[in-house]
Amino acid sequence: MSLRRHFGTFLVAAACTLASMSASAHAILTDSTPKLNGTLVAGHVDMMFKYNSKIDQHRSRIVLVKADKSETVLSIAANGSKPNELDTSADLTPGNYTIRWQALALDGHITRGDVPFTVVAKQ
Ligand SMILES: [Cu+2]
DSSP states (O other), X not given: OHHXXXXXXXXXXXXXXXXXXXXXXXXXXXXXXXXXXXXEESEEEEEEEEESSOBOGGGOEEEEEETTOOEEEEOOBOOTTOTTEEEEEEEEOSEEEEEEEEEEBTTXXXXXXXXXXEEEOOO
């Protein structure tokens, strides 16, 4: 009984792996501002998340998570000339933040990721 249940779990895991290997259109983050664990200067900050494939900008999501865990959904700029990017901006004071992105690729698959970064005071 227990063995059979484990086998079922294995099959599900294997199917997911195969699906992700064959779906080359998954949105994978290839570049960003801020960089992973990067630093930005406080003020009105433009942020950019670039993927390896076209994404649905209207149905993707960018959430700013502050050090106190509070979350703010940032609006994504419609950018028809850069269909593989999510562009947004925010007014940021010094501190630690995380951008939690969720990208919907044109194949219908959603990928997610976190980009932690630090904002430092203007010199
Ligand atoms: Cu996919």
